[in-house]
Amino acid sequence: MTDNWIITLPCTRAEAEALGQDWELLSGLDPIPTIVGEEVVAFDDNSWRIIAYFETKPGKDIIAALQSRINGGQTIKAVPQKLPDEDWLMLSQKGLKPVQAGRFFIHSAEYQNTVPDGCTPFIIPASQAFGTGGHETTSGCLIMLDRLKRQGRHYNHIADIGTGTGLLAFAAQHLWPHAYITASDIDPVSIEVTAGNAALNNLPVGQEMGRIALCAAMGTDHEMIQRRSPYDLIIANILAGPLIELAPSFADIICEGGSLILAGLLDQQASAIVRSYRRQGFHLIQRQDKGDWPCLHLIKRRRYGWQRPLRAQRGTSQPPGDYGTW
Incomplete structure (x- = not known):
C-alpha cells in the first residue's frame, strides 16, 4: 500500500x-x-x-x-x-470546480450530476497533464471552437497540437464528428492521460474518420502528423515561444483557407504572435479574451500578394522577451 x-x-x-x-x-x-x-x-x-x-x-x-x-x-x-x-x-x-465554456461543461467525477440542461459534458479528472478547462487558455479555446460551429464552419481534418488532457480534441470530435482528428503532445504521459480520458468519456480512439488518433511528438515532427495533413483546422494551446517557433511548421501542414486557433499566450505577447504568423501567410480574423489570456483565430491566406502562390517563410522572428520554452 x-x-x-x-x-x-x-x-x-x-x-x-x-x-x-x-x-x-x-x-x-x-x-x-x-x-x-x-x-x-x-x-x-x-x-x-x-x-x-x-x-x-x-x-x-x-x-x-x-x-x-x-x-x-x-x-x-x-x-x-x-x-x-x-x-x-x-x-x-476538490479544488477543481466545474467549468462551463460555450456549450461545454467540464467537471470531475464528483460533479457528474450537476450538468446544466443543453450542455455537452466531459469528465476530466485531475491528472499529470494540462487542460482541465479551468485555465482561461483552455476555456477560451472551447468558447472559440463553439463559436466556429455556430458560425457554420465545417472541418474535415483537425489537429490538436499540445493536447494535454485531450479536452480540445474531444470538443472538436463532438462538434465535427465525421472529421479525421489528430491529437499530439510532446509528453508521452499526456498521451496516456488523453487515451484514458477518451475511454472515460466514451470517445473513439484510432485513425479512422470520426476517431481521435494519438501520438507523442515535438510540434509537428511526427510521421503521422505529416501524413494526415493538410489540415483545415489546427488547435495549439501551448506557450508563446513554441507558438512562434512552430509558425513555419503550421504553415506547411495547413490547407489554404484553413483555420488556426492559438492560445497559451499572454495579452502582451499577442502582437508578436500575430506578426510571426503574418510572415507565414496567416491573418487574424477573431480574438477571444479571457482575462489576460487571448485566444486567436487566424486564417491561412489563399494567395499571398498579387496572384502569387503562398510561400511559407522559414525561420522565426521572435522578439526579445520571455515567451516560454518547450
Whole structure:
C-alpha cells in the first residue's frame, strides 16, 4: 500500500500556472506529483499556493526542484505532510470546480450530476497533464471552437497540437464528428492521460474518420502528423515561444483557407504572435479574451500578394522577451 503525501508552497498565480505546465521538470521527478494551484486571497494574483500530491514521500531533492520554480522558494520551509488513508486524487479534484465554456461543461467525477440542461459534458479528472478547462487558455479555446460551429464552419481534418488532457480534441470530435482528428503532445504521459480520458468519456480512439488518433511528438515532427495533413483546422494551446517557433511548421501542414486557433499566450505577447504568423501567410480574423489570456483565430491566406502562390517563410522572428520554452 502506498503512502499519500502533500507539499504546500505559497506562490503567485503565474508561478502556479507555469509549474503545472512545466513537464520538463515534473516528468523528471520520482515520484511524479499532481500539481493543483488555488487562490489564497480571492482576486489577488499574488496570493496563491500550489499543492503537490505524491504517492510516496518526496525527498529533499524533489522539494528543492519545486521550490526552484518559485521566486524566493528556497527560503520557504516546505515539510511533506502525510495524508489519511483516503483517495488523494479525489482530494486534489476538490479544488477543481466545474467549468462551463460555450456549450461545454467540464467537471470531475464528483460533479457528474450537476450538468446544466443543453450542455455537452466531459469528465476530466485531475491528472499529470494540462487542460482541465479551468485555465482561461483552455476555456477560451472551447468558447472559440463553439463559436466556429455556430458560425457554420465545417472541418474535415483537425489537429490538436499540445493536447494535454485531450479536452480540445474531444470538443472538436463532438462538434465535427465525421472529421479525421489528430491529437499530439510532446509528453508521452499526456498521451496516456488523453487515451484514458477518451475511454472515460466514451470517445473513439484510432485513425479512422470520426476517431481521435494519438501520438507523442515535438510540434509537428511526427510521421503521422505529416501524413494526415493538410489540415483545415489546427488547435495549439501551448506557450508563446513554441507558438512562434512552430509558425513555419503550421504553415506547411495547413490547407489554404484553413483555420488556426492559438492560445497559451499572454495579452502582451499577442502582437508578436500575430506578426510571426503574418510572415507565414496567416491573418487574424477573431480574438477571444479571457482575462489576460487571448485566444486567436487566424486564417491561412489563399494567395499571398498579387496572384502569387503562398510561400511559407522559414525561420522565426521572435522578439526579445520571455515567451516560454518547450
